[in-house]
Amino acid sequence: MQGMPRDPKTDLHQLLQTARDVMLWKLDGLSEYDIRRPLTPTGTNLLGLVKHLALVEFGYFGATFGRPPSEPLPWIEDGAEPNADMWATSDESREDITSLYRRAWAHADATIDALPLDAVGHVPWWPKEHNEVTLHYILAYVLAETSRHAGHADIVRELIDGGSGWLPGDDNMAPGDAEWWESYRDRLEQAAHAAGQV
Numbered sequence: 001m002q003g004m005p006r007d008p009k010t011d012l013h014q015l016l017q018t019a020r021d022v023m024l025w026k027l028d029g030l031s032e033y034d035i036r037r038p039l040t041p042t043g044t045n046l047l048g049l050v051k052h053l054a055l056v057e058f059g060y061f062g063a064t065f066g067r068p069p070s071e072p073l074p075w076i077e078d079g080a081e082p083n084a085d086m087w088a089t090s091d092e093s094r095e096d097i098t099s100l101y102r103r104a105w106a107h108a109d110a111t112i113d114a115l116p117l118d119a120v121g122h123v124p125w126w127p128k129e130h131n132e133v134t135l136h137y138i139l140a141y142v143l144a145e146t147s148r149h150a151g152h153a154d155i156v157r158e159l160i161d162g163g164s165g166w167l168p169g170d171d172n173m174a175p176g177d178a179e180w181w182e183s184y185r186d187r188l189e190q191a192a193h194a195a196g197q198v
Contacts, residue, residue: 012139019146026153048087049149054104061108064121
């Protein structure tokens with residue numbers, strides 16, 4: 001297909017969907033505890049990343065283009081607890097959060113399908129002098145945001161159980177068994193120590 005003209009909107013949308021799929025795949029096979037475990041000093045956890053991205057999509061593809069979601073989003077309303085969108089309570093199930101994310105996709109996809117790339121919107125929570133955007137910009141922005149958090153999810157998942165890779169059936173990792181990876185990591189550690197002594 002090289003040389004064929006490409007549609008930028010379709011390309012951006014497909015890349016966004018791939019990043020969305022990665023986010024949900026990173027939850028597969030983990031316990032309720034593990035998907036909620038805060039594994040960084042700032043509390044980064046897998047289910048919280050998914051919840052956050054659901055609200056990102058509802059916001060940027062919803063309110064920005066005058067298409068707010070019909071369901072309440074209490075985690076981002078005035079008076080909500082700080083960071084309420086970055087973790088799931090024990091009462092919020094995996095299904096609750098993943099369903100929220102899928103509904104956000106559907107809402108976002110309807111906006112993407114309905115509007116041309118040059119459609120103008122306004123991000124309500126950005127400063128007024130900088131809040132005018134196009135759908136093209138928001139598609140790129142949310143793709144970058146989702147990819148950034150997919151990278152966080154890669155690291156968090158690896159810290160939980162060693163799971164790594166891009167997508168099921170296409171891990172995009174160097175070939176090697178556990179022994180090879182251990183040896184590889186040891187070599188990196190030795191190189192870091194040697195560099196630190198220079």
